[in-house]
Amino acid sequence: MALRFHARDVSGFKFLFSLAIMYGLMSLLVHSVLYMKFIQPLGIDAPLDRFSEARAIEHVRVLSHEIDGRQEGRPGLREAARYIKAQLETLKERAGSNIRIVVEENVVGGSFNMMFLGHSISLGYRNHTNIVMRLSSIDSQDTDSSVLLNAHFDSPLGSPGAGDCGSCVASLLEIARLTIDSGWVPPRPIILLFNGAEEVFLLGAHGFMRTHKWRDSIGAVINVEASGTGGPDLVCQSGPGSWPSFVYAQSAIYPMAHSGAQDVFPVIPGDTDYRMFSQDYGNIPGLDIIFLLGGYYYHTSYDTVDRLLPGSMQARGDNLYSAVKAFAESPKLKNALERESFGISDDYNDERAVFFDYLTWFMIFYSRRVAVVLHSIPIAIFLIMPFFLRLNCGLCCCFSTFYDFVKGMILHATGMMLAIIFPVLFSILRLLFSSYAMNWYANPYLAFMMFIPISLIGLLIPRIVCHLFPLSQDASVLKTSKEMLSDEARFWGAFGFYASLTLAYLVAGLSGGFLTFCTSASMLLAWISFYLSIMFYGHQSVRSTVFYVIPLIPCLTYSVYFGGFLLQFLIEKMGMMGAVPPPYGYYIPDIVVASAVGVVTGWCVGPLLPICSEWLARSSILQFFLHLSVIALALSSRFFPYSTDAPKRVVFQHTFLTADANQVVDSSYDFSVVDSNSLPFLFKYAPEVAKELHIGPEFSFDTANMSSQQTFMALFPVSFLFSRSLKFPARSDEILKRYRHFPHLYTYKPQMMSSDGSRRVYLELSLGSLEEVWVAVLNITGPLSSWSFADNKLPVPETAEGGPPSYICRLTGASHENWTFWLEASNSGDIRVDVAVLDQVLVDEAKKLKGIFPVWADVTAGSSFLSSYIF
Numbered sequence: 001m002a003l004r005f006h007a008r009d010v011s012g013f014k015f016l017f018s019l020a021i022m023y024g025l026m027s028l029l030v031h032s033v034l035y036m037k038f039i040q041p042l043g044i045d046a047p048l049d050r051f052s053e054a055r056a057i058e059h060v061r062v063l064s065h066e067i068d069g070r071q072e073g074r075p076g077l078r079e080a081a082r083y084i085k086a087q088l089e090t091l092k093e094r095a096g097s098n099i100r101i102v103v104e105e106n107v108v109g110g111s112f113n114m115m116f117l118g119h120s121i122s123l124g125y126r127n128h129t130n131i132v133m134r135l136s137s138i139d140s141q142d143t144d145s146s147v148l149l150n151a152h153f154d155s156p157l158g159s160p161g162a163g164d165c166g167s168c169v170a171s172l173l174e175i176a177r178l179t180i181d182s183g184w185v186p187p188r189p190i191i192l193l194f195n196g197a198e199e200v201f202l203l204g205a206h207g208f209m210r211t212h213k214w215r216d217s218i219g220a221v222i223n224v225e226a227s228g229t230g231g232p233d234l235v236c237q238s239g240p241g242s243w244p245s246f247v248y249a250q251s252a253i254y255p256m257a258h259s260g261a262q263d264v265f266p267v268i269p270g271d272t273d274y275r276m277f278s279q280d281y282g283n284i285p286g287l288d289i290i291f292l293l294g295g296y297y298y299h300t301s302y303d304t305v306d307r308l309l310p311g312s313m314q315a316r317g318d319n320l321y322s323a324v325k326a327f328a329e330s331p332k333l334k335n336a337l338e339r340e341s342f343g344i345s346d347d348y349n350d351e352r353a354v355f356f357d358y359l360t361w362f363m364i365f366y367s368r369r370v371a372v373v374l375h376s377i378p379i380a381i382f383l384i385m386p387f388f389l390r391l392n393c394g395l396c397c398c399f400s401t402f403y404d405f406v407k408g409m410i411l412h413a414t415g416m417m418l419a420i421i422f423p424v425l426f427s428i429l430r431l432l433f434s435s436y437a438m439n440w441y442a443n444p445y446l447a448f449m450m451f452i453p454i455s456l457i458g459l460l461i462p463r464i465v466c467h468l469f470p471l472s473q474d475a476s477v478l479k480t481s482k483e484m485l486s487d488e489a490r491f492w493g494a495f496g497f498y499a500s501l502t503l504a505y506l507v508a509g510l511s512g513g514f515l516t517f518c519t520s521a522s523m524l525l526a527w528i529s530f531y532l533s534i535m536f537y538g539h540q541s542v543r544s545t546v547f548y549v550i551p552l553i554p555c556l557t558y559s560v561y562f563g564g565f566l567l568q569f570l571i572e573k574m575g576m577m578g579a580v581p582p583p584y585g586y587y588i589p590d591i592v593v594a595s596a597v598g599v600v601t602g603w604c605v606g607p608l609l610p611i612c613s614e615w616l617a618r619s620s621i622l623q624f625f626l627h628l629s630v631i632a633l634a635l636s637s638r639f640f641p642y643s644t645d646a647p648k649r650v651v652f653q654h655t656f657l658t659a660d661a662n663q664v665v666d667s668s669y670d671f672s673v674v675d676s677n678s679l680p681f682l683f684k685y686a687p688e689v690a691k692e693l694h695i696g697p698e699f700s701f702d703t704a705n706m707s708s709q710q711t712f713m714a715l716f717p718v719s720f721l722f723s724r725s726l727k728f729p730a731r732s733d734e735i736l737k738r739y740r741h742f743p744h745l746y747t748y749k750p751q752m753m754s755s756d757g758s759r760r761v762y763l764e765l766s767l768g769s770l771e772e773v774w775v776a777v778l779n780i781t782g783p784l785s786s787w788s789f790a791d792n793k794l795p796v797p798e799t800a801e802g803g804p805p806s807y808i809c810r811l812t813g814a815s816h817e818n819w820t821f822w823l824e825a826s827n828s829g830d831i832r833v834d835v836a837v838l839d840q841v842l843v844d845e846a847k848k849l850k851g852i853f854p855v856w857a858d859v860t861a862g863s864s865f866l867s868s869y870i871f
Contacts, residue, residue, distance in 0.1 A: 119808075245287070260512030530547055
């Protein structure tokens with residue numbers, strides 16, 4: 001049977017096709033911006049007074065490929081420190097006589113308590129290396145206020161660390177070269193800190209802030225980090241105060257920053273060195289600048305130099321150099337002593353300034369005080385407009401108009417909610433018929449194909465259901481058409497929705513209200529344009545609708561820019577957000593991505609609906625969207641979630657339960673994953689691994705041996721991201737041949753008893769003959785009242801799996817030295833100490849097992865030695 005379309009259906013599809021082209025062009029522009037297509041990286045032969053990406057990448061190549069591993073405990077970390085220091089010494093030798101350069105190597109150690117990933121932990125560390133370079137004028141003093149640039153040169157377990165954070169170190173090395181070769185003499189000292197212990201919980205930065213002679217001279221800090229391999233080098237955190245972001249806004253060549261990131265960053269698992277400088281120990285004004293795309297490779301073996309996004313380091317370098325010069329010349333740069341006297345200044349207290357870049361072309365900045373006024377205007381206009389429009393018709397008519405506006409707001413809010421609910425329901429439906437989740441992970445466009453059409457249905461359904469808007473106003477009295485009054489009510493209702501969100505952001509003290517404020521302001525311009533156009537074309541003319549759309553294009557482009565970036569970042573991070581136990585854990589990533597796509601779709605399309613839904617809210621168009629959704633659902637089932645460009649993260653631990661210094665009680669292979677596709681999925685699609693582990697086709701969690709949380713204690717608190725880990729038997733003869741002694745704990749002098757019944761136990765931890773120790777973790781339970789760590793202060797006790805309260809301490813540093821410490825108990829009750837030591841060396845059998853995993857799985861592997869003691 002032939003399909004028959006009404007004339008307005010044809011016009012609706014033409015209008016929809018035009019919108020698709022418009023959003024397609026916006027998406028192409030946004031893709032070019034996000035992936036730095038508009039930046040031409042400078043080559044190795046670039047002028048010496050310009051930052052060169054190619055020169056910086058040569059440093060990345062050495063650090064990530066020529067040096068074999070920069071993890072704590074491995075020789076490559078020390079080799080990287082020597083390379084960095086040698087590069088700085090070479091620069092020092094060729095510097096002019098008008099600049100003073102100091103290069104130092106500092107070995108730091110200490111102990112402190114902190115909250116990390118929501119868990120309380122104590123950290124003890126020693127023999128971590130920092131390399132420091134200070135560039136200043138000849139007559140500068142050590143106390144002169146200075147600018148600190150920080151980057152870490154250690155890398156995470158199992159990763160070459162090209163992006164995280166070889167790219168950061170290389171950027172700072174090129175900045176140092178540029179400063180010297182350009183002949184620029186900083187008016188204030190510039191300190192470059194290359195710290196060697198960030199991945200082991202920010203220890204290098206802590207050591208610098210607690211012990212270095214220049215720590216109190218620092219007036220501003222720029223922390224350079226990477227959560228991926230390129231893309232926008234976003235200012236994710238700034239402060240204390242607003243002036244660091246203001247300086248950045250004035251100086252950045254390709255500004256990439258928005259204050260809304262500061263609302264989100266605290267809830268994202270993880271931390272950066274910025275915390276040590278600007279929050280925990282220094283209270284230093286500064287910026288935290290992070291590569292955010294390419295997160296597929298973050299903390300994996302695929303974080304190699306060839307994965308760096310071209311143009312990203314060029315943009316970072318140009319921005320950094322310009323920002324450093326601006327900070328060094330800023331009159332607001334104050335050292336620690338000066339900041340104490342300037343603490344009451346508005347420049348230091350304005351924590352919630354609003355700033356955002358527009359496609360990296362320019363940046364808008366205004367203070368919190370201005371935001372209070374500016375962001376209150378939309379809601380004021382919404383409340384005043386009914387009286388402004390109907391004042392001549394009487395007060396009753398004004399309230400009827402306001403009532404219609406409120407109904408329009410409810411209608412728009414309903415559409416926005418359905419735009420989220422429909423994709424979520426659709427994602428759940430898909431998973432009921434699919435054998436695995438996250439099919440969009442390696443192919444992000446699938447998420448857009450599956451969820452955008454169904455989200456649009458949710459947006460348009462309220463408009464169809466309430467096709468004739470229920471007016472409280474009397475059209476005959478107002479001498480206008482019901483259609484015009486309906487359009488008016490829908491528009492001002494949508495405007496009121498965004499105005500209310502802007503006010504909510506403001507009242508909550510958040511900084512992301514500029515998003516909805518810009519939408520509100522753009523809608524006002526669009527309404528004025530539409531209102532003028534209907535005088536010539538009529539309110540039901542496509543031309544009038546086009547005049548409504550045109551003023552919205554800049555705002556919609558920004559929405560696509562911000563929303564597209566947010567979705568890509570979220571999709572990439574879903575591979576490492578942790579595994580929640582089934583049945584709910586299986587659905588969570590798809591629900592999160594579906595709801596995020598719904599939010600972004602509503603945000604990007606919502607401002608059009610009050611007027612454009614006249615052409616789009618037709619049953620034929622909704623059927624078209626539904627067919628697209630069903631087709632996308634069918635196609636998506638054919639796509640595998642992972643690839644070499646989007647690997648699945650697998651944790652493989654060869655676990656040894658030891659007793660004394662040379663006895664292995666038990667040995668096992670323990671596996672875990674950090675996303676919703678569980679280990680049975682892994683073994684199903686990795687048959688060689690299943691065969692090696694003697695896993696049959698009937699394998700299930702019900703029949704397998706489960707690994708406890710305690711098994712992965714060496715990875716605390718990251719281990720809380722694991723769920724339903726599995727244990728398989730393993731041989732221990734190879735490890736007995738390799739190592740003469742295993743880690744063990746013993747008393748090195750008699751315990752001391754006090755008159756109040758407390759006792760002090762003196763302990764020594766030997767790491768045995770292990771070769772590449774990454775960390776040793778102590779889990780202490782019992783009547784503990786004090787210890788020798790963290791200035792004798794206990795952290796908040798942890799409880800796990802219903803066990804007793806325990807105190808966790810991570811120890812890092814040179815493995816050839818023993819750790820000595822004391823524990824104090826409040827009574828004669830037993831103190832239990834569980835010890836976990838993670839060594840990065842694998843025996844041949846474990847190496848073989850790791851090697852047969854498919855290329856789409858990235859395996860982080862290590863050997864863990866567990867032992868328990870009672871004192």
